[in-house]
Structures are given as C-alpha cells and as structure tokens.
Amino acid sequence: MKKIALSLTAGLAVAVGGIVLFQAPPQQAVAAETGKSGLSFLKYTADGKIVRPEPSMYRKWVYVGTPLTPNDMNDGEASFPEFHAVYMDPVSFAAFEKTGEYPNGTVLIKELSAVGTKKASSGNGYFMGEFTGLEITVKDSVRYKDEPGNWAYYSFGHKYPLKAEAAANGVASCNACHDRNRSAKENLSKDWVFEQYYPVLSAARANLKK
C-alpha cells in the first residue's frame, strides 16, 4: 500500500504523442536522488492511522526550533503545553535546503515537554522538564489528496503514556490554522508550516539566495 503511494507520487505520467513520459516535479528532486521519501519513516495501520514513531528515530532528525507556550501565560492551560521541539525528517530537509520547498513526503514531528523550572544558574526563564506529548504532520498528495495543501495532522496526546496509534485530526482542528498562516507576511514559505518560528528553516531559506 505504501509502495504504491510512493511510486504514484514519485512522478507524473504525461502522454505525449502516444509516448508516456515521466516528469518529476521539482520538489521531488532529492527524494529521487536518494531513492527515499520522508514517508519512508512512517508506519500506517490498515485503517490509515499512524503508528507512534520511536524517539530513537526522530530525536536524530533535523531540529528546526522550539516554540514555547507556557501554561502560566495561557490562563493555566495552553493549547499545546508547553515547549514544542520540532524536528523535520532528514530526507525532506535535504530537499528543502536545495529548493526552499517542503517536498511531498515531508514529515514534521513536534515533541512536547513541560516547564520543569523557571529559575537556573543562567537566569530567570523557562527550562524544560519531562516529555509530555507528541504530534505529527505529513504532506502527501496521494493519501491526503482531499486535505488542504495535502497536509494531515495527528496527535498522540499531551500526556504520557501516549497513544500507540493516532487517526488524522479533522481539518478544522489543525489544518485551518496552519492554512491561515500562509498569508502571514512573516511566513515566507506560503505553505502550511509556521516557518517564521523555526530559525533553522529560515536560515536554510536565506541560504538559497546566495
């Protein structure tokens, strides 16, 4: 099932004068080079849920940034408590570095952790405590052909123990907000990613111009 999806997204069949040509869209360039897609990191169940990936995998992916929404700045209960460390799969990051686009097959993982303390030797602030949650977003033009931007969003929960599998969230609960961010002037991607809060991605985009 996954193999079929991969081969379908790897090229567009174009019939010219009776000869079928394959034209790879530009954002597929690196995936074609390596023969891999970010999708190769994920496992789906037969009914389309994502199996929670192991930390031993994604904690070695490319870290892109850490937004922080502390409970104490959000009436005691943030929507995403509290630190959000975000990783990007290395295959898609390599493509992004060359094109500035999120290729089909991009997987972003958000690992949530609690605020552990607000005071340390280095000063007052917010310091990470224990891991509390895990969420994933995936761009896949085949599996999510009906989702805006072909992005789908999954949550394994905000409290341990996390769910072993997760079904995609409805469009209104995640996609809509990411969709609205496309028109923010700070978001240079114009895609469904809150790129303006991820300096590793902003820096990679700035390097494209050189």
Added chain:
Amino acid sequence: MKKIALSLTAGLAVAVGGIVLFQAPPQQAVAAETGKSGLSFLKYTADGKIVRPEPSMYRKWVYVGTPLTPNDMNDGEASFPEFHAVYMDPVSFAAFEKTGEYPNGTVLIKELSAVGTKKASSGNGYFMGEFTGLEITVKDSVRYKDEPGNWAYYSFGHKYPLKAEAAANGVASCNACHDRNRSAKENLSKDWVFEQYYPVLSAARANLKK
C-alpha cells in the same frame, strides 16, 4: 597534534609486573568502535583557538534541549540571550546512550536565538526569532588536563557577525558554574553538564536502566 591527543586518550597504560597493558575506560567504548571521537568535528588553530564550526555541521547533530532566558525576565539583559538550543555531537551521543557518561571528546554546541514574538496562533509565549550567538564546550583530558573536569568553554559572541575563532574562557566565567551544578540533586550526571534541562539526555539516561 590532534592524532596524538586522540591516541593518548584512547587508553590508559597500566604497568603490571613489567608488562604494559592498555585498559580502555568504559566511556571510550563507542569511540573505539567507530574509530572516531567528538573531537574529530572540531578545528583548532595553532594557538589553541577553536575555529567557528559551520551550521551545516552542528545543525544536523543530536538536539538535546532548549533553555530560555528571555531578556524581559532578566532586567532587560540576560547573561545568555535568549533561547539556547543545545546540540551534542553524534559520536559522543551514541556513547552516552550506552554508558550514561559524557565520553572524552564530547562536544556540546549552544546556538542562541532572540525572542522574535510573544504571541502566535498557538497562544501566548516565546517564539524564536533570528540566530544571535554560538558557544561550545569540549571535554578533552589531554588538551584540558588542567581544567576542572577536563571541560573548556568557548564563545563566538552573542551578536552577529560572530567571531571566526574563539579562545577558551577562563575557569571563573563558565567552568565554575557548571562545576557547582554537579552537586545539584536534579543533575544525575554528576558531570559538568546541566543535564537536568535537557530532556533528550534525561530520557537516554532513563533508558539505561531498562
């Protein structure tokens, strides 16, 4: 020079009944397996400065956590402004996962970024802006044989453009504070690392027990 340092730190010569044996300390296990040390990622000048490493290298290392000391919580000027994204070299992280010890040759890099905004769709909080600084700490029992714990600390500045090379800071300005943290009950490493604020390291240590 570096080769000599590596071979000297790779084993301890022990004379037993006139026969010289080599006993590798446990934290050298993985470095010996891979034939590499975290030190292999660094370049030193002839006078002992570290050449500022390229983001293309350390931004693909293992991310361990992000303390935050915002200026607005530190009388307008934090000692380390403001987000501190910390990476560990992958060779030493692989050793740490097996032993729970920071092997000789461990390199930790702290990349600083400014607070870009305090409000986003996800709530009130702190969101990363531009990169502003870079610091490194290295554990090397040969080069830093006279430093407490064999750790030395370098800063390339807290404002771009960063310095191209940095000399080691004096013991009082960095090492002393890390040294005091060894006795904090939250710091399970008892080494010179503020491990309690890095959940990726805490989780790797917890996995040792399994």
